Amino acid sequence: MAESEINLRTVHVTRYVTPLREGGSLPAIVEADDDFLYVMKFRGAGQGAKALIAELISGEIARALGLRVPEIVFSDLHEAFSRMEPDEEIQDLLRESVGLNLALHYLAGAITFDALVTTVNPTLASRIVWLDCLITNVDRTPRNTNMLMWHRDLWLIDHGASLYFHHSWDNWEQQARRPFTAIKDHVLLPLASELEEVDADFRAILTPERIRAIVSLVPDEWLTDESTTLTPAERREVYIQFLATRVAASEIFVKEAQNARKTRI
The missing domain is CATH 3.30.200 (Phosphorylase Kinase; domain 1)
Incomplete structure (x- = not known):
């Protein structure tokens, strides 16, 4: 597609x-x-x-x-x-x-991922850690992994707490370039040994055009609360620019994740 x-x-x-x-x-x-x-x-x-x-x-x-x-x-x-x-x-x-x-x-019969039971290979762990750094997802900790095992595969769920910059629209440009310090608590961080390789692959996939296509899926009616005076079109553009900027500056959050990983292994 x-x-x-x-x-x-x-x-x-x-x-x-x-x-x-x-x-x-x-x-x-x-x-x-x-x-x-x-x-x-x-x-x-x-x-x-x-x-x-x-x-x-x-x-x-x-x-x-x-x-x-x-x-x-x-x-x-x-x-x-x-x-x-x-x-x-x-x-x-x-x-x-x-x-x-x-x-x-609904993934009927799925069970909650348990890091003590299921081993995740370094490539997959690195891919998930990179994603969560990009979207600033605070909900992938040992206490709340937000991952399921279904038919022996690992599935990601519950991303509603990500992109938290949109709860305060101020200084979103600066927020787009910040490291994601909460990555230190990520359940898969100790296994994420291939972040540099994943970074190169994922930067090539997440082009500005692909990001724009994804953000364009958001209905206008969801972009009309009173948290900012921005119009729906302007808010949509902020999401696009926030994510595109974050991808372009991914070395910032990759380095943060690598440094945090050193304290966990």
Whole structure:
């Protein structure tokens, strides 16, 4: 598929199955009109549309880099679901999330990744560490790995806490060039011995054109909160420039990860 031809399907929620209460934003398993189950992330949850934007952009970047991520789809929620839900907390969440949300294909039978049980090879570990440095993902620690084993393969999930620069739009240019110091806590960092090789490969893949195609997937309606006076088009451009700048300056976060790794091995 050409870099400019990235598309996401849209599904319509037909059944709210069960909440996943271990998630702070109350994601849920839902069934859609294609008869598949999805883990749905709600626009009306705590971080609002920003968590969905981070999930979408980061997940599709990971996919472009050849990493396994469940299929991401837009999920349309009808207002009737809030009227049918007896739990008041969930009822409020559904009411605030009517319209377009985000969902990931549900990996039935998957188990949480455990570094003490599953060995990850250095190349894959380095690829995941590089990704998380790029997207500033703080949620891949031993306490909360946000990775699943499914059919003997490693899958990446839950990127809603990444791209945290968008919670404060000030000085995003400087933030794009900062090392990612939280990488010191990454569950796979001790195994990531091939960061320089991965850096060269991934810089070639994540061209400005590919980044623009991925960011262009974000709906305008998710780019309209009151956290900044920027228009949706201007916000979209900030995401593109932030990521393109970060890729171009990747030696900064690669060196930080390599130095942090030395203290872990």
